[in-house]
Amino acid sequence: MLDEQAGVIDNRPVAEGFYQLRLAAPAIAAQAKPGQFASLRVSGQPAPLLRIPLSFAAADPQGGTIELLYETRGPKSSLLSRVQIQQTLPCLGPLGRGFGRPAPGQKVVLVGGGIGLPPLLFLGDWLRQRGHAEVALLAGARSAAKHLPGDLLRAAAPQVRLATDDGSLGHAGFVTDLLDEELAAAPGALVCACGPHGMMAAVAARCRRAGAACQVSLEEYMACGFGVCVGCVVEAAVETAGPYSRYRKVCVDGPVFDAAQVRWEED
Ligand SMILES: Cc1cc2nc3c(=O)[nH]c(=O)nc-3n(C[C@H](O)[C@H](O)[C@H](O)COP(=O)(O)OP(=O)(O)OC[C@H]3O[C@@H](n4cnc5c(N)ncnc54)[C@H](O)[C@@H]3O)c2cc1C
Ligand code: FES
Structure with a gap:
């Protein structure tokens, strides 16, 4: 996991309520894989305390840029939509496990x-x-x-x-x-x-x-985004040894899972 000051290159609306954010983050862009995500701090103020996790929509290792697409829903995404070009945002990434081939x-x-x-x-x-x-x-x-x-x-x-x-x-x-x-x-x-x-x-x-x-x-609600708070667990379909072993942390064990390993409501 890298911690990079990402420079805002572009942040524009692309559909009703949806924005496209392009960031200069060369170290993260060099490692990002499909299905992994970044975690952005959207404000220099104490609130909102939590970062916003967003999946990579693109990464260009040569150009050193990453692209994120987000919908404005609550405080963090609304603040993000007001971020200006040339601002910098503390960005953790790449986080989690991506798609299998x-x-x-x-x-x-x-x-x-x-x-x-x-x-x-x-x-x-x-x-x-x-x-x-x-x-x-x-x-x-x-x-x-x-x-x-x-x-x-x-x-x-x-x-x-x-x-x-x-x-x-x-x-x-x-x-x-x-x-x-x-x-x-x-x-x-x-x-x-x-x-x-x-x-x-x-x-x-x-x-x-x-x-x-x-x-x-899986896009579970997350707090830390890197495995320490246990705020993002989901139940696995298969029970393994130990009382808590059927739970998975979405931020580090996922967010991409084999669907057969997830316990869905109707199971
Ligand atoms: C790995 C990952 C990748 C993601 N990728 C994207 C992406 O590419 N684009 C994108 O737009 N979003 C993505 N999300 C979702 C995004 O992180 C959230 O929409 C974002 O955190 C909203 O923050 P907010 O402060 O704007 O809204 P919040 O205030 O956090 O609220 C947003 C919504 O979540 C609900 N909510 C609030 N608290 C909880 C809770 N404890 N449990 C369940 N629901 C709750 C609210 O009711 C509201 O509907 C991703 C999430 C994860 C975990
Ligand atoms: S969000 Fe903290 S452990 Fe997953």
Whole structure:
């Protein structure tokens, strides 16, 4: 884990309530992998006390930059949206464990809901740069205005399919409807998902039924972000030796997990 003063290069709105933040952080950019995250201190004041964990949406080791995409929700993300170019932000990273690699030629289906897309955009671009052509991105949002711009999505995958809850863009309905079609066409696919907990539970259940491998990036509420506070634990599906051994710290054991190792509500 590195602790770097990251310089703000750009911080702009890209969709309704969504911002794109580009930071100069050469040491972190050199090590960041898809699925890992950064933890930013958004204010020089005592409050908010906690940092904000955000997945890498891109990292450019040559240019020394990282890119984050975030939705304004509460105090930390709202303060972040007001950060100005040339400010510096204390940034910890890269944190956590990222996505596992697909087998050569294996189809990869990226399934993102809402602000779950950033780690998938990084993964898609990372795979593309390494010649992995078989990547589809399925992106779900509440409405057209909540979808990230098409150029950001297309950079991650040659095949992009959109869904909206209100039917204002793409498939009218849940992104999991699109996943059903993909799994029927490519049952041996590796599915990588990030989004609201209910969406990921639904993705995990579909993959289990189809026999497809599935990795999920869990975005639990975090305090420290590096393993000391035990504020981010989730229950694992398999019980191992010892009374607390069935719990996993999302910040260091994840945030990416094999979906079969997570205990979902319906299990
Ligand atoms: C590994 C990881 C990667 C992430 N990547 C991204 C990303 O790329 N982009 C992005 O936009 N967000 C991402 N998040 C989520 C992001 O960190 C949070 O949305 C952010 O912390 C919100 O902070 P806030 O102060 O703005 O809002 P908060 O005040 O923290 O509230 C935001 C929301 O969380 C709820 N909440 C508050 N406290 C708790 C609690 N104890 N338990 C559960 N829910 C609570 C609130 O009700 C509210 O709906 C990620 C989170 C993790 C853990
Ligand atoms: S957030 Fe502190 S242990 Fe995970």
